[in-house]
Amino acid sequence: xxxxxxxxxxxxxxxxxxxxxxxxxxxxxxxxxxxxxxxxxxxxxxxxxxxxxxxxxxxxxxxxxxxxxxxxxxxxxxxxxxxxxxxxxxxxxxxxxxxxxxxxxxxxxxxxxxxxxxxxxxxxxxxxxxxxxxxxxxxxxxxxxxxxxxxxxxxxxxxxxxxxxxxxxxxxxxxxxxxxxxxxxxxxxxxxxxxxxxxxxxxxxxxxxxxxxxxxxxxxxxxxxxxxxxxxxxxxxxxxxxxxxxxxxxxxxxxxxxxxxxxxxxxxxxxxxxxxxxxxxxxxxxxxxxxxxxxxxxxxxxxxxxxxxxxxxxxxxxxxxxxxxxxxxxxxxxxxxxxxxxxxxxxxxxxxxxxxxxxxxxxxxxxxxx
Amino acid sequence: xxxxxxxxxxxxxxxxxxxxxxxxxxxxxxxxxxxxxxxxxxxxxxxxxxxxxxxxxxxxxxxxxxxxxxxxxxxxxxxxxxxxxxxxxxxxxxxxxxxxxxxxxxxxxxxxxxxxxxxxxxxxxxxxxxxxxxxxxxxxxxxxxxxxxxxxxxxxxxxxxxxxxxxxxxxxxxxxxxxxxxxxxxxxxxxxxxxxxxxxxxxxxxxxxxxxxxxxxxxxxxxxxxxxxxxxxxxxxxxxxxxxxxxxxxxxxxxxxxxxxxxxxxxxxxxxxxxxxxxxxxxxxxxxxxxxxxxxxxxxxxxxxxxxxxxxxxxxxxxxxxxxxxxxxxxxxxxxxxxxxxxxxxxxxxxxxxxxxxxxxxxxxxxxxxxxxxxxxxxxxxxxxxxxxxxxxxxxxxxxxxxxxxxxxxxxxxxxxxxxxxxxxxxxxxx
Numbered sequence: 001x002x003x004x005x006x007x008x009x010x011x012x013x014x015x016x017x018x019x020x021x022x023x024x025x026x027x028x029x030x031x032x033x034x035x036x037x038x039x040x041x042x043x044x045x046x047x048x049x050x051x052x053x054x055x056x057x058x059x060x061x062x063x064x065x066x067x068x069x070x071x072x073x074x075x076x077x078x079x080x081x082x083x084x085x086x087x088x089x090x091x092x093x094x095x096x097x098x099x100x101x102x103x104x105x106x107x108x109x110x111x112x113x114x115x116x117x118x119x120x121x122x123x124x125x126x127x128x129x130x131x132x133x134x135x136x137x138x139x140x141x142x143x144x145x146x147x148x149x150x151x152x153x154x155x156x157x158x159x160x161x162x163x164x165x166x167x168x169x170x171x172x173x174x175x176x177x178x179x180x181x182x183x184x185x186x187x188x189x190x191x192x193x194x195x196x197x198x199x200x201x202x203x204x205x206x207x208x209x210x211x212x213x214x215x216x217x218x219x220x221x222x223x224x225x226x227x228x229x230x231x232x233x234x235x236x237x238x239x240x241x242x243x244x245x246x247x248x249x250x251x252x253x254x255x256x257x258x259x260x261x262x263x264x265x266x267x268x269x270x271x272x273x274x275x276x277x278x279x280x281x282x283x284x285x286x287x288x289x290x291x292x293x294x295x296x297x298x299x300x301x302x303x304x305x306x307x308x309x310x311x312x313x314x315x316x317x318x319x320x321x322x323x324x325x326x327x328x329x330x331x332x333x334x335x336x337x338x339x340x341x342x343x344x345x346x347x348x349x350x351x352x353x354x355x356x357x358x359x360x361x362x363x364x365x366x367x368x369x370x
Numbered sequence: 371x372x373x374x375x376x377x378x379x380x381x382x383x384x385x386x387x388x389x390x391x392x393x394x395x396x397x398x399x400x401x402x403x404x405x406x407x408x409x410x411x412x413x414x415x416x417x418x419x420x421x422x423x424x425x426x427x428x429x430x431x432x433x434x435x436x437x438x439x440x441x442x443x444x445x446x447x448x449x450x451x452x453x454x455x456x457x458x459x460x461x462x463x464x465x466x467x468x469x470x471x472x473x474x475x476x477x478x479x480x481x482x483x484x485x486x487x488x489x490x491x492x493x494x495x496x497x498x499x500x501x502x503x504x505x506x507x508x509x510x511x512x513x514x515x516x517x518x519x520x521x522x523x524x525x526x527x528x529x530x531x532x533x534x535x536x537x538x539x540x541x542x543x544x545x546x547x548x549x550x551x552x553x554x555x556x557x558x559x560x561x562x563x564x565x566x567x568x569x570x571x572x573x574x575x576x577x578x579x580x581x582x583x584x585x586x587x588x589x590x591x592x593x594x595x596x597x598x599x600x601x602x603x604x605x606x607x608x609x610x611x612x613x614x615x616x617x618x619x620x621x622x623x624x625x626x627x628x629x630x631x632x633x634x635x636x637x638x639x640x641x642x643x644x645x646x647x648x649x650x651x652x653x654x655x656x657x658x659x660x661x662x663x664x665x666x667x668x669x670x671x672x673x674x675x676x677x678x679x680x681x682x683x684x685x686x687x688x689x690x691x692x693x694x695x696x697x698x699x700x701x702x703x704x705x706x707x708x709x710x711x712x713x714x715x716x717x718x719x720x721x722x723x724x725x726x727x728x729x730x731x732x733x734x735x736x737x738x739x740x741x742x743x744x745x746x747x748x749x750x751x752x753x754x755x756x757x758x759x760x761x762x763x764x765x766x767x768x769x770x771x772x773x774x775x776x777x778x779x780x781x782x783x784x785x786x787x788x789x790x791x792x793x794x795x796x797x798x799x800x801x
Binding site: 068069071072075179182188190191194279280281282284286287289324327328329331333 | 466470471472473474476480486501502504505506509801
């Protein structure tokens with residue numbers, strides 16, 4: 001991509017300077033991103049071969065982690081859906097410049113509420129119970145979004161810290177309730193209603209993976225419409241740009257902040273329901289497994305655009321699954337797969353720099369297009 | 371003698387199961403009642419371990435073995451499983467391609483997925499090492515009847531009666547007891563040397579969680595020490611995690627600051643041993659030797675050697691014979707072992723005393739949970755209902771005091787001793 005092979009006579013002059021790009025063509029920005037991924041893959045291949053592994057079989061194994069069998073493809077899509085769901089849930093808040101770092105906790109508390117209904121509301125017809133499961137999870141997530149929003153709207157509290165701390169409250173609450181519900185003394189609920197399957201989300205057409213995928217795709221389309229075509233979406237974007245402007249044009253800023261965060265939290269709660277009631281059928285402190293934090297990255301990488309998020313979420317899951325496949329098949333320590341993911345993500349995030357800035361080489365030096 | 375005890379226990383389990391099937395609806399849904407006798411016959415203890423038999427030449431060539439681990443080699447617990455499998459593979463003549471190990475598999479549906487991955491990879495038998503994996507492994511077992519699933523530390527196999535789902539554990543409390551003897555001798559040495567008075571013989575124990583597996587472990591350790599050093603007392607600090615190096619180190623330091631002169635642990639990182647080495651406090655380790663990191667303070671370590679179980683189960687698959695629903699490894703199967711004693715830290719004569727007590731455990735003259743050796747709230751324990759058969763309410767169901775001792779790991783493989791005995795003080799609890 002770059003060509004720096006020019007002689008350097010005047011030592012006192014800097015080699016290049018940076019210029020902010022006014023705009024960049026769509027295809028150019030994607031060329032840079034793809035270039036970054038390719039560069040990262042080459043670096044990883046070099047590291048892998050230094051460690052004595054054939055880079056080609058390394059990547060083949062990586063590929064097979066997600067696409068090695070029909071079931072793996074389904075699992076890949078399902079895991080991608082969970083991550084995408086959380087990232088999409090963050091999009092309205094992020095577009096409002098409300099830095100919701102609490103997706104993990106909002107989803108977990110939603111899952112906890114769902115687990116509670118699965119466990120205890122067993123006297124009602126199963127369809128009703130499932131509605132309660134979903135309702136409880138969405139409501140709990142909404143409350144977890146509502147609390148920091150109210151404090152931000154009324155007293156200007158720092159939402160990043162507030163939502164972050166709410167994660168730990170959710171985790172501790174989950175530990176506490178697991179302990180009080182669990183009678184085995186092992187701090188482990190096991191699969192809830194394993195024999196009766198009460199309160200489990202249905203598996204569509206006998207496929208246990210597809211439900212989460214469909215729900216999240218619908219949510220993604222819905223949020224795209226909400227953000228781009230509805231008045232709410234416009235209002236929250238204005239609030240994000242400038243609260244004063246929003247006030248000037250008559251937008252009720254407090255209302256928009258609270259409303260948007262309720263939506264964001266509720267969607268996270270819904271993802272929690274999908275995980276607990278649809279996939280795991282149990283809850284642990286680690287049910288969301290850090291995906292709530294990864295979703296922040298996905299949301300950012302996709303510039304808060306729900307459709308780009310599909311690509312980003314699947315890429316992250318591909319790296320995760322590929323990495324774990326590599327560590328299993330090639331007998332590498334798991335840490336290595338995390339290094340691989342880290343390198344690739346670092347390159348992708350780094351490439352944003354070249355999308356925002358262009359490098360101008362000084363004087364006789366050639367200008368480099370990204 | 372041991373075999374007779376085992377046979378007797380098997381017979382008791384037949385009765386236990388029959389009684390259970392009458393009252394527990396959940397237990398009978400998976401098995402028709404006429405299967406109960408067959409199932410009960412399959413629930414055997416050590417006696418079966420030696421009868422897995424030999425295999426024909428080349429029969430091992432096609433078998434593929436999978437192992438699912440909660441953490442990776444950095445955890446002494448998982449490392450012990452991985453090393454056990456490697457040892458078994460060498461003994462059975464398996465090549466590297468025939469062994470697949472999945473590490474860092476959490477106790478969520480990821481475990482189920484990992485099991486299915488291993489099935490897809492062609493594994494004939496799949497092991498899982500963490501308690502919380504059990505129900506996910508059970509789910510995978512129900513859906514893949516042609517593959518055998520063996521879950522260590524679990525409790526459900528003997529009541530679920532899913533034909534290809536099995537539990538296993540070892541009578542590690544015997545190993546802990548022997549390690550406790552080594553600790554007691556070290557305390558005696560300190561008392562004799564005038565470093566501490568007899569009343570200051572206080573041990574510290576870093577535990578992961580306050581449940582049976584850990585309680586059984588530290589109590590047997592304490593009783594081992596008490597058998598040679600009658601004045602010993604112990605404080606236990608729990609970390610709430612199986613693997614948290616910082617918390618384990620901190621817990622060990624807390625105990626050392628509280629006056630503990632010897633530390634042992636039941637958690638899987640190097641936290642406690644390292645803290646001991648830094649503070650110069652003797653340490654009785656677990657899961658394997660930590661002598662290389664702690665040359666001055668490591669005394670001895672007990673561990674479960676999983677290789678005999680792997681060999682038994684894999685051989686059973688190859689020979690197409692049934693694997694016991696519930697398998698207990700013992701000292702005599704080679705499943706409960708002690709590492710070499712580090713003579714630099716241990717008291718003189720430790721190895722000889724360990725050998726003597728070990729012989730007593732083998733011939734039955736020494737019982738770890740002998741009710742004459744401990745009290746509960748100042749009184750001897752004469753009766754105790756343990757929760758052996760897991761049901762939804764976790765009701766205690768089985769009288770565990772047999773012939774003047776608590777019969778641990780006999781009604782099922784996983785530990786169920788969860789009594790707080792006098793002399794041990796819990797500084798906190800963690801579930």
